[in-house]
Amino acid sequence: MGVLFACESVSVKYDMGFAVENVSFELEAGDYLCIVGENGSGKTTLLKTIAGLVRPAAGKVDLRGVKQSEIGYLPQQTPLQKDFPANVMEVVLSGRLGRNGWLPFYTKRDKDSANEEIVRLNIGDIKFASYRSLSGGQQQRALLARALCATDKLLLLDEPTSGLDPLIASELYRILRELNERGLTIVMVSHDVGSAVHYGNKVLHMQTSKLFFGSQNDYVASDAGRRLLGGAAAGRRLPGGTAYV
């Protein structure tokens, strides 16, 4: 399969200095990339750059096999949303917006697609509940359903399992794997390194610049991987909140 997008020497600068420095890699359609690294290592910034929200100071993100309107994005939650009057259906439906151009109203197809994602993420019973009254995990699932509504090509996830209990988290990983097997390309930022490495096929380890990029197997054997995964990486058991089969 062809290259879906490429980061070409991407650097992003904030007031205090580089948040992302000279990062290059290519992702092919069908890849499942996990971005790992410490707090403040530039993961969110890189993801935002890929999503087109942050303009790189140097280099560029080349969207070759995917259009901007075909990207689904799950942000790290902002406090503003937490008390917004909207129900789950309204939130999920808004994911279809990028697709229907100038059309002022949602079509039946949009609604069907929203319902499908709602069922997939098991939030049917809270479909008309108010978003602000949901638990953090339920909100997260609503936002994921919205992101899935927006794309069947490229999904960008910023810590999708933060705030989810281990059971729901592993359910989420299962759903993502299933979607990935059907051809959806996934880029996921995660602190749950164990699961990330377990489910993804590629790993990008950030430390402002690129510390490692490559296949999951190579990562486990690499210095960077060993350090982050701890001594356990050498053996069978990986750290993290989820149980592995």
Next chain:
Amino acid sequence: MFELLGELFSYPFVIRALVVGIMVALCASLLGVSLVLKRYSMIGDGLSHVGFGTLAIAMSLNLAPLEVSIPLVLLAAFLLLRISENSRIKGDAAIALISSSSLAIGVVVIAMTVGMNADVCNYMFGSILAMKKSDVYLSVAVSIAVLVLFVFFYNKIFAVTFDENFAKAAGTRTGVYNMLIAFLTALIIVVGMRIMGAMLISSLIIFPALTAMRVFNSFRRVVICAAFLSVICFFIGIVFSFALDTPAGASVVLVNLAAFVLFFALGRIRKLA
């Protein structure tokens, strides 16, 4: 009561104030939901003060008020939005500077030319006598345009209000919609300013949204409820203003305040139940 209403409707100036005011109240409440949720209420406030400044200049130069104010306030909307989007400058401090400066310019210009008279008080706190016949056409046309655009872009406005980053990542041109919201707000403020008063027009934007949010939980319901509330409160406020001879804007604000208190209590009761 009926006598009062009968008398009310027998005056053409009251009818004019009601027609324009109801349209303005409706549009302001719709835009208000988005502005309040985006934490942009300050922009509405700033624009109304800029509006006062431009009105004062128009008055002292003997120019038509709406024709002078509309382009200048649109320009201000563009600037204020830019300022509040740019995180490097302290956004609300900059807006406060612009709005108090405009107010000061307006007051000084008036003091130097026509002098501080009853007209000035009307500009600041509203008057049902404000609407001339020619103003009515322009005001109604502007309001209808705002209404149509809001309905047409409703879904986009929701998305941009709820989560601008997501909408942008999915290819929506969020900058355009932010500007649209700011421009529509500017238009409504200029048109509504003379009935409601420059000091009070922004409450027409903020109150209905806040009130509706006390009780309703979906965006659509909040929008619809805010629209109804705004129109009803405006009507009651004008009746009060006419009956008690109080400034129109201030009366409408007080009715809005009463509605807010009522809904606040309702919301609390619902939470307990």
